[in-house]
Amino acid sequence: MKIELTRQQHLDLYYYMRLNRAVEDTMGKLFRQNKIVGGLYASLGQEAISVGTAYALEKKDWLAPMIRNIGALLTKGVPPRDIFTQHMAKYTSPTFGKDGTSHFGDLENLHIVSPISMLGDLIPVMAGVALAGRYLGQKIVAMTWIGDGGSSTGVFHEGLNFAASQKAPFVLILENNQWAYSTPVRKQVPLADLADRAKAYGIASYIVDGNDVAAVYSTAKEAVERARAGEGPILIEAKTMRMRGHAQHDPAEYVPPEMFEYWKKRDPIARHEKFLLDEKLLDAKGKAEIEKKIETLLEKDREFAENSPLPPPELAAEGVYCEGCHAPKPKWERPIAEVTPPRCSVEAVWQVEGFGRGKDVGLATTPLHFEAAPAAKPAKAAAKRPARKPAKAAAKGKRR
Amino acid sequence: MAPVTFLEAIKQAMFEEMERDPAVVLLGEDVGVYGGAFKTSEGLLERFGWERVIDTPISESAIIGAACGMSYLGLRPIAEMQFIDFIVCAFNQITNFVAKGHYLWGAPAPMVIRGPSGGGVRGGPFHSANPEMYFVHTPGLKIIYPSTPYDAKGLLKAAVRDNNPVLFFEHKFLYRRIKEELPAEEYTVPIGKAVVRRPGKHLTILSYAAMMHTSLEAAENLAKEGIEAEVIDLRTLLPLDEETILQSVKKTNRVLVVHEDTKTGGIAGEIAAILCEKAFGDLDGPVLRVTGLDTPVPYAPTLEDAFLPSAQKVFAAARELARY
Known part of the structure; x- marks a missing residue:
């Protein structure tokens, strides 16, 4: 599936990448002025991934960012002032100063789940979001990101495997920026392509040049629509390079300088800008307008953040429990009667013969969301003699 | 109405x-076709279908994580741990993700995590745990540990309706051992409220779950010696019902805490500290504890019996306390 981008889409991608970088540049200055309370994590050189993937989502879709996905937040509609106030721990921030960085969310409007610092935890959470959306008939897709480093966590495996076993409409972006803090990817994972991890879960995967925003977008768009159509989770490995240290304090001296040089020439923004100018989708005047728009916006939002107060100390003791401040309610996009007993709404796709026999579930067998291993007979035969090609034999299992 | 077991109350x-x-919705290992390892979800699949009764892989972090994600869209998932011992496999997901969400970014997670806990059934060190205090130490969670079928049913229903993540411990020793007639009409039991199981005036025994019954047995024997023990069932450990505890102490002036959990870091220590802070003047004697040993739960019947508090141990401690 080849996805052609319109001029406006190309320009949108350019705008959000520029906005992403400008927001982080502004925060770099604020950091040096000691106005950022905690750490500052740069996504320099990785903007195409955050922006290109999030741009593939619809308004109703859900995302959960990681620390280097401020671009995804901006693309989903978060105003820069939320990013500034978060980093400056201001009372006006989405978390009222209770957490920093990209650790905030919006369940109601933008459909953003807040990350935590423990890597991989978002994967089962977003699988749950995807399943709930499917159950409620919302036809949504859930998306989150993980780094090359985070892909080694146990919960990465648990979450992706569970999502796969449920065929959840879930897209996982694996940002391979080649460094987990100071540890190069080759010391973490014995795989040339981290996309190969998808094979373990029987799900589809893509590899994309993470510094080519149009490629990232069209790949993500295809994955999102496949997931929405019910094909199950999809893993996209976006290959890129972390152009700064782990955080502001880290000069990244462990990275070979020639590696930075190599990737500097592949800067995603410069690359897309050249494309736009070459194809005459953008001219000097248009570029200046975009720059002016961003400058004005950030100036206003930065001032707002700087002039905002820190939270009052009394706030520390508040909000541990929901005591009537929220009224969580599902938004049904399908007739509730469909799920009201005694009816069961899931169709059997593939089945294990005989499993669940004797249970009055309205179906003779259990529906499974993935291609099942061959039932009783072939499995028995395989058990008798040593399986020569067990993987192949299983793969041949018939769809029923 | 015929009396029902603790198990049946959970199922109801x-x-x-x-x-x-x-x-x-319900999700967990073998909760569907099999009906759960203890058959607490038997019949639910048949009634509610595959989408609402979800058999999961053996992935506790995924179960908790997915339940949390579901709750963000307004669902009210019940996540079953096949044995509560395995809840620690999802420790990070619970303590860092689920528990902190509302405080940090205003995301309520209306979900219940429930499962069979406790010893006395020769389950050995990995099927007998009382891990409640790992979680009582975590702001944002509510912790329930009932002792009767009536409470189990009413509190579980209240937990499902609560907008916060609730951990619901089911003492498996009680599953089939106690029966109770339940009201025909619908009811819930409020979270965060203790209850006086046996009124008394000479001392207060605070307990919960299986040890509540052990404490009642001891109180029966104490009465024969003229010692009237007031037995209070805590029912909810977080938030703790301090008011009911303090009221009782005003009357009895002596407190014995009985729990199956290990002594060090058990809730008895926390209660002792609360009493020192808020009822020091009411106390006529030391706050005493009868608890499990500071060891893993051992397997052999002789060893497990030595590990567990018994009515005799409670009786002896209460008699000592009554002397003050």
């Missing part, structure tokens, strides 16, 4: 809540 609670509200 889940059935009724799922019947009442299509936002309630």
Whole structure:
């Protein structure tokens, strides 16, 4: 599936990448002025991934960012002032100063789940979001990101495997920026392509040049629509390079300088800008307008953040429990009667013969969301003699 | 109405809540076709279908994580741990993700994590745990540990309706050992409220779950010696019902805490500290504890019996306390 981008889409991608970088540049200055309370994590050189993937989502879709996905937040509609106030721990921030960085969310409007610092935890959470959306008939897709480093966590495996076993409409972006803090990817994972991890879960995967925003977008768009159509989770490995240290304090001296040089020439923004100018989708005047728009916006939002107060100390003791401040309610996009007993709404796709026999579930067998291993007979035969090609034999299992 | 077991009460609670509200779903290992390792979800799949009764892989972090994600869309998932011992496999997901969400970014997670806990059934060191205090130490969670079928049903129903993540411990020793007649009409039991199980005036015994019954047995024997012990069932450990405890102490001036959990870091220590802070003047003697040993739960019957508090141990401690 080849996805052609319109001029406006190309320009949108350019705008959000520029906005992403400008927001982080502004925060770099604020950091040096000691106005950022905690750490500052740069996504320099990785903007195409955050922006290109999030741009593939619809308004109703859900995302959960990681620390280097401020671009995804901006693309989903978060105003820069939320990013500034978060980093400056201001009372006006989405978390009222209770957490920093990209650790905030919006369940109601933008459909953003807040990350935590423990890597991989978002994967089962977003699988749950995807399943709930499917159950409620919302036809949504859930998306989150993980780094090359985070892909080694146990919960990465648990979450992706569970999502796969449920065929959840879930897209996982694996940002391979080649460094987990100071540890190069080759010391973490014995795989040339981290996309190969998808094979373990029987799900589809893509590899994309993470510094080519149009490629990232069209790949993500295809994955999102496949997931929405019910094909199950999809893993996209976006290959890129972390152009700064782990955080502001880290000069990244462990990275070979020639590696930075190599990737500097592949800067995603410069690359897309050249494309736009070459194809005459953008001219000097248009570029200046975009720059002016961003400058004005950030100036206003930065001032707002700087002039905002820190939270009052009394706030520390508040909000541990929901005591009537929220009224969580599902938004049904399908007739509730469909799920009201005694009816069961899931169709059997593939089945294990005989499993669940004797249970009055309205179906003779259990529906499974993935291609099942061959039932009783072939499995028995395989058990008798040593399986020569067990993987192949299983793969041949018939769809029923 | 015929009396029902603790197990049946749990099943009734889940059935009724799922019947009442299509936002309630159940997920866990073998909860579907098999009906759960202890058959607490038997019949739910047949009634509510595959989408609402979800058999999962053996992935506790995924179960908790997915339940949390579901709750963000307004569902009210019940996540079953096949044995509560395995809840620690999802420790990070619970303590860092689920528990902190509302405080940090205003995301309520209306979900219940429940499972069979406790010893006395020769389950050995990995099927007998009382891990409640790992979680009592975590702001944002509510912790329930009932002792009767009536409470189990009413509190589980209240937990499903609560907007906060609730951990619901089911003492498996009680599953089939106690029966109770339940009201025909619908009811819930409020979270965060202790209850006086046996009124008394000479001392207060605070307990919960299986040890509540052990404490009642001891109180029976104490009465024969003229010592009237007031037995209070805590029912909810977080938030703790300080008011009921303090009221009783005003009357009895002596407190014995009995729990199956290990002594060090058990809730008895926390209660002792609360009493020192808020009722020091009411106390006529030391706050005493009868608890499990500071060891893993051992397997051999002789060893496990030595590990567990017994009515005799409670009786002896209460008699000593009554001397003050």
